[in-house]
Amino acid sequence: MKIEIRLKNLLQKYKLDRHGVIKQIADETKVDRHKISAYYNNEVSKISLDVLAGICLWLKRKGVPATELPGSILGTRPSQLWQAVTTPGRVTIYLGEGQQTEPPAAAWRWISRRDATVAASFVRELSIPSEIGGSRPQVNLEYVPFRWDTKNAGTKKPFAKDIRNTKRIFHQMRANSCGTTSILIGSQRVNYLLEYLVADLFNCEPFCPQNRQARVPFYQVYRESDRKVPSCFGGMKNPWCRKSATVAGIHYLDDKGNWTSCQWKENKQDAGVIIELYDPGTKSLEIALFGFSGRTTEAVGNQFFQNKDRFWPPPVQFKGKQIGVYICRFDFAERTRTTKAEAVQVKKSDIISLDENIMRKFFR
Secondary structure (H helix, E strand, O other), X not given: OEEEEOHHHHHHHOOOOOOOHXXXXXXXXXXXXXXXXXXXXXXXXXXXXXXXXXXHHHHHHOOOOHHHOOXXXXXXXXXXXXXXXXXXXXXXEEEEEEEEOOOOOOOXXXXXXXXXXXXXXXXXXXXXXXXXXXXXXXXXXXXXXXXXXOOOOOXXXXXXXXXXXXXXXXXXXXXXXXXXEEEEEOOOOOOHHHHHHHHHHOXXXXXXXXXXXXXXXXXXXXXXXXXXXXXXXXXXXXXXXXXXXXXXXXXXEOOOOOEEEEEOEOOOXXXXXXXXXXXXXXXXXXXXXXXXXXXXXXXXXXXXXXXXXXXXXXXXXXXXXXXXXXXXXXXXXXXXXXXXXXXXXXXXXXXXXXXXXXXXXXXX
């Protein structure tokens, strides 16, 4: 969010915006004309209370109600990213929804609490007028189901049916993309829609592990305790061509084409990814954000809201679209007796934008 000066708008509203008005205000307030011009053109880097007071007094003498001053002169402008999110008028948030297949809990359905927290933050941000600038978009939640079988997790049954369901949801998402911003929350282990988005972006088969070469410039190495979901950018071993000891966490290719590790260390450090895919022609926007762990998904969401301008515009242009992939690294603060057990306390964060040349090598 940015502060903007709306002096010109206010002058137009009260029919005071005529030729020579800048000089008139400067002469009658005894303020330098160049300063008045900066306020008129919204080019002020630092707001002077003395100058603002002089302008307000001048406007009051010209008939502008005192109740509108100085509030009507100062306004907030949403970030460009938030404008892009809300422009289509509808935002759909996609969350993975688990269902246990074994009795007695076969009817239970659940979503990750961390993912739900990020979704709630999106809904809240999209309800704040100063953040979105115009009318509020319609916000919908969609759930991407996956069945959880503790005995056969990740096997073809019931995994194959989940894949078919997700494929259908992905095609529906793309069919409606012209009028919707799509936001995907959670990793491919809980939100299968992410697998389809990444596979489509880098033209590889979803849920097919890397074979003889890397197909995606970032990769998740699972922990033993993780669901072993087959993935085009994840698995139990290091990414292809990396022969060092297996390191759980997120790996990515740096600007020299070397794999760099963001190692997962419980309660100490972790990483996540933000993906943006924007089509300027249709104004459609797809955003995916996820952490290696659920806790880090929440940290990635916080990073996204706190640094909106850092993630816009997407830096890479390819076939008429703008694409950005960002690695978010975190060092977590040590928990104390007064810290809530599940609170996300980030001590240090770093945002790395994947190199444009590296990304282009993987687009096909």
